[in-house]
Amino acid sequence: MILHTCDSRQYIRRKGYEQSVLDVVSDAIFDEECDNMVVIKGIDIYSLCEHHLVPFFGKVSVGYLPNKKVIGLSKVARIVEVFSRRLQVQERLTRQIAEAIEEAVHPHGVGVIVECVHMCMVMRGAQKVNSRTTTAAMLGAFREDVKTREEFLMLSKTN
Amino acid sequence: MILHTCDSRQYIRRKGYEQSVLDVVSDAIFDEECDNMVVIKGIDIYSLCEHHLVPFFGKVSVGYLPNKKVIGLSKVARIVEVFSRRLQVQERLTRQIAEAIEEAVHPHGVGVIVECVHMCMVMRGAQKVNSRTTTAAMLGAFREDVKTREEFLMLSKTN
Amino acid sequence: MILHTCDSRQYIRRKGYEQSVLDVVSDAIFDEECDNMVVIKGIDIYSLCEHHLVPFFGKVSVGYLPNKKVIGLSKVARIVEVFSRRLQVQERLTRQIAEAIEEAVHPHGVGVIVECVHMCMVMRGAQKVNSRTTTAAMLGAFREDVKTREEFLMLSKTN
Amino acid sequence: MILHTCDSRQYIRRKGYEQSVLDVVSDAIFDEECDNMVVIKGIDIYSLCEHHLVPFFGKVSVGYLPNKKVIGLSKVARIVEVFSRRLQVQERLTRQIAEAIEEAVHPHGVGVIVECVHMCMVMRGAQKVNSRTTTAAMLGAFREDVKTREEFLMLSKTN
Amino acid sequence: MILHTCDSRQYIRRKGYEQSVLDVVSDAIFDEECDNMVVIKGIDIYSLCEHHLVPFFGKVSVGYLPNKKVIGLSKVARIVEVFSRRLQVQERLTRQIAEAIEEAVHPHGVGVIVECVHMCMVMRGAQKVNSRTTTAAMLGAFREDVKTREEFLMLSKTN
Amino acid sequence: MILHTCDSRQYIRRKGYEQSVLDVVSDAIFDEECDNMVVIKGIDIYSLCEHHLVPFFGKVSVGYLPNKKVIGLSKVARIVEVFSRRLQVQERLTRQIAEAIEEAVHPHGVGVIVECVHMCMVMRGAQKVNSRTTTAAMLGAFREDVKTREEFLMLSKTN
Amino acid sequence: MILHTCDSRQYIRRKGYEQSVLDVVSDAIFDEECDNMVVIKGIDIYSLCEHHLVPFFGKVSVGYLPNKKVIGLSKVARIVEVFSRRLQVQERLTRQIAEAIEEAVHPHGVGVIVECVHMCMVMRGAQKVNSRTTTAAMLGAFREDVKTREEFLMLSKTN
């Protein structure tokens, strides 16, 4: 069956659904006396749009305000991988990353910004080849405190 | 009759008037637990000015605050197509896109910004070859809340 | 009849066919002891593609090596106007401008470069929104002498 | 069957194989006294890699030296479409575009340069996210004459 | 044993643990009538991630509001060295630098910003080659006074 | 008579025709053992087009290879003034400046390049607001020796 | 034993030595009528210096002139991986990549350019933090033909 050679789907299968967030982060939560914002930005992301099975890709920025615990940086990248290697919509993917960080280290707040090009907007009917989509998910202090959100937006700009 | 080969008009006819917004978006409204701003920016747009039948073209940015429902991204591009493939004025076009998004997903608010070059300013009498026109339409939270509007303006800048 | 309000066609009619090159330049040929290259560059151009009746537009550079006679500079712009205000293809338009300069002042050589965006490539089927087309016409010394052509290409770059 | 919703494959089927080059260009070959190089550059291209069924995309530049005939510009874009809407490898796609131009207008020479990002290099094993691939095809005067090739390389740089 | 030739670990051993902050700064605290912010920025930093023993590296900015005492500038660089030549996590390293400055000159406040590339995110599983991590530590006036923090963020941008 | 209030013409009269080149340079020719190229570039120029009495303006570059005599630099600027404060065409103005330098110091060669915007192309019919015109005059070694001309072109580019 | 957690070495072991070039490319050599240069550039590379066990990283450009056969693009990336996931010196790594391409598709010529930052120059004694190392390997036509080498150098510049 030709599906078996469909690499995009293999991309989805192999890592996305087989791994849970707990698998990924369980051994990389550390106690650290740190309560200033941590920002990991410029993370490349590739996923498949669940409506058209066509790739979308771009950059992710993740920020959080630690609450006695920090998460290993490469684990943040793994969380991004776990959720991007599923059939997705960008809005849900953004929220899932934020919730996984929250679940993992129970911080004072989390912010996630995703900016992607969607091949379905580029290759299909309307063919808007220059368009990009930005989504955000803000939890805790990032949602309630304007100052915290602004500081995150400022720090998450990749130079 | 020479009109039959007039492609500009065919551009208008073929897609603009025959499609309703419901046709375009009906199968692409999804339930999603997402209440952060979604921004689609840098969408190329081409339309015909209804007074001179001369093209105008540029970029559109669309933002909205989801209210339990999100719209498929390529459908946003299709909505832009539906209204641009009519004889238009830029001010009305801008408003129609905003209203279609509102009608489709009933969000907490919608914002649309359009920036175009008008060939009628370039090829006819005054010949202002370097001028550009910017129009905006803000509905709901985008209209009432200054912070929301500022966040949209900031995110809609194509880098 | 709706054709009467079709401004694009009026753009074509009013100036393009009614004027001959002789009308335009007859009173602006001057005797001048000048035999170095003259280059007029960055001339904005707007025309209508004769196959789709859709605009194309861009920049023209014109260069010539005078042979005892020079042409008034604004007449070069008028020549560009005369031929662009017709239904055109870019290749022919480029050649017509070159031949008109040759006819007007019998120079040692003429070069014309035209770079345009074609709305027919942007608004119709394939929608290649970022493409541009470059055409050239070289007569006399501009065709036969590599050094002359290189000097023209170098001088015609608008900074 | 899930394949029916696999949009990438629909992208391939719908236009790529059903159209021949003759269908596309038959009514857009014009006699024109033009023998200077014509360059169409910055054409956006999207295709599917035939080994992984994953998209690749980038820009195409096409140049040719007319031999009494010219091809409608939007037809060049359509030729690019016909061959990119098939399962492809970039090297063959580049050559096919060049050969189609040659077949259509029998020019003195043709040159095609394609520069693409391949999602298979980005999403699969090695994940070389910043790599790009450049291929070229040169026929006739573009292959035999160094000067002609250099002129094409120079003109095909999109500014 | 092969470990003996493992230079990364030698990097850690030689300077990081053998020196205390007091050793480094004891002879470089000066009385100075200065109570305006002092900022040392663009300090290159190299350290080893304690989880993967893989390097991370980037830039540090240090600011403080002197309270009758200033610290020799090259000693700030030495403090950065002392803590970076240990097995580290970036969050702790950032805090340790801030606390060492505080301990050394008892200023009205201290701010430290660290921005690094982590080879563990680049060479291991997820391979996010373009990502960068930003951490901050704010003490005293830098934590309590928004104006002071903003002034520090502004001055610490390396041009 | 309306000419009397026409300020453009007063600009022309007052300096252009009343001064001869000899008046201007007579006391500023110096014996100097110098035989390397001297280049004065970026000289602002303002003149009136003799056909439309409308201004044109831009930059002049002057180069010469001294033959035992040099000319005071400000006198080069005065020569430019003398010929630009007349009703002019740019081609003639370029040649007159070159001939005046030649007459004044009998150098081994002279080169003059003038690049201007013509208000007649901007304000009148065709309205080519972005066009610029470049003219050159080369005498002696600047005409006969390619190397000398290239060196002048290279040095006359204002950075 | 602490070595087991030494990730840099795991990086080396897991992929570098277990795979031969034949394993990697055996199923990705295709017959293709293509004899123009193919260039894959901007490939990120990470390796470990065999003298200090410290990482070095940068970019690789690979070019070849096909001789009836082409290699799958992602396989070029895999070849780069195979040789970089060993203990290396940059000079040998550069040559090995070139030889593997040659062995795989027997092209008319191969060129490889590698530019890296070496952490051993940055973290150890001399600490030359801004230095970069460039190495090249040229085989066949890339070594013997100056024109071919220049064309490769020109095309391999990542924009």
Next chain:
Amino acid sequence: MILHTCDSRQYIRRKGYEQSVLDVVSDAIFDEECDNMVVIKGIDIYSLCEHHLVPFFGKVSVGYLPNKKVIGLSKVARIVEVFSRRLQVQERLTRQIAEAIEEAVHPHGVGVIVECVHMCMVMRGAQKVNSRTTTAAMLGAFREDVKTREEFLMLSKTN
């Protein structure tokens, strides 16, 4: 004795200690009805660090709000010279320049910003070759009024 040839020290001796501020400015204080901020920026500065006798150098910006008197601009540069030609620490140097301006013209306020590279951070142990140090001194309105300080910071940026 080798010290006699130590030029760095001669640099210090000759001008720094022999001149008082009064000597420098006594004849260059003028009555002027001017009460808007005066900023002199981009002043090159070279001094010797008093702990290591190694140079540091960079740029100074000086601003003040005149109070009926202004100081000759070249005297500001002289004041910078007087204090930099002493053995210094950057923090004290910054304050001394500010106090000298205050003493000279009794303005409503003074601000001084100094940004330097310290050779002691570059040539000695830690070798932080890319680091720069910024110090500020604010007196009167520049210290008490946030608006005034922000205005000075904004104006003192050398473009």
Next chain:
Amino acid sequence: MILHTCDSRQYIRRKGYEQSVLDVVSDAIFDEECDNMVVIKGIDIYSLCEHHLVPFFGKVSVGYLPNKKVIGLSKVARIVEVFSRRLQVQERLTRQIAEAIEEAVHPHGVGVIVECVHMCMVMRGAQKVNSRTTTAAMLGAFREDVKTREEFLMLSKTN
């Protein structure tokens, strides 16, 4: 006499005429086995035009091919000072600097390029505020060997 208060003249007197080249360089000629080109570029220069007693200023580049002897770098700057602190014309100043280097170290060749703004062109009648003057002096290998001169021109460009 008003001349006595003319500061420009004091600038001239104090250093320019009282020092001979021998005074300046006598103790700074060193034997050195060096026969590659030495280039000192970007030397700021200030002088007075001898016709109008008005300043001119700019940059000097000096290059020479050593012949067993080298000159102390700061002495090159002093030679530039000696000749610029006289009443000058730029052509003579350029030649004098070249001849002084030749006299001092008898090199295989010397090249000097001076580019200045002349206040006499800016402040007096013609007011050509944007003009700059470039002069050159080439001796020995710099005059006779095109390759040497080109290498000097390339290296003397201040980045």
Next chain:
Amino acid sequence: MILHTCDSRQYIRRKGYEQSVLDVVSDAIFDEECDNMVVIKGIDIYSLCEHHLVPFFGKVSVGYLPNKKVIGLSKVARIVEVFSRRLQVQERLTRQIAEAIEEAVHPHGVGVIVECVHMCMVMRGAQKVNSRTTTAAMLGAFREDVKTREEFLMLSKTN
């Protein structure tokens, strides 16, 4: 004695004279089948001018054509250190680096380019604050073969 605290001299003593080139490179010469140019560029360099005991600093580029042997990259940096930590003149330093590379690996050729700012030109009499000095040393193929030298100059430009 104050000399003991003179850090610049300590900089010289500690590493420069105590180490010979053999000490530095003896264990870092490797047999490698590599005969393409190796370039190490952007190496920061700091030294003391032997006439004024004032620092000079800048960048070094080193290139060589291997002859069966290569030198460890960090050893190139160490060679630069050995010779820069002596009292120097830039011309000799440049030559010594080239000769040390030659002595160490007997390559087919060596090229070294050094570009520095000299504090003696900046802080002493003439105060040429923007000047920079470029020196080169070319041995073997780098001296005799123009193509080799040009390739080195091209590759040694730090981007």
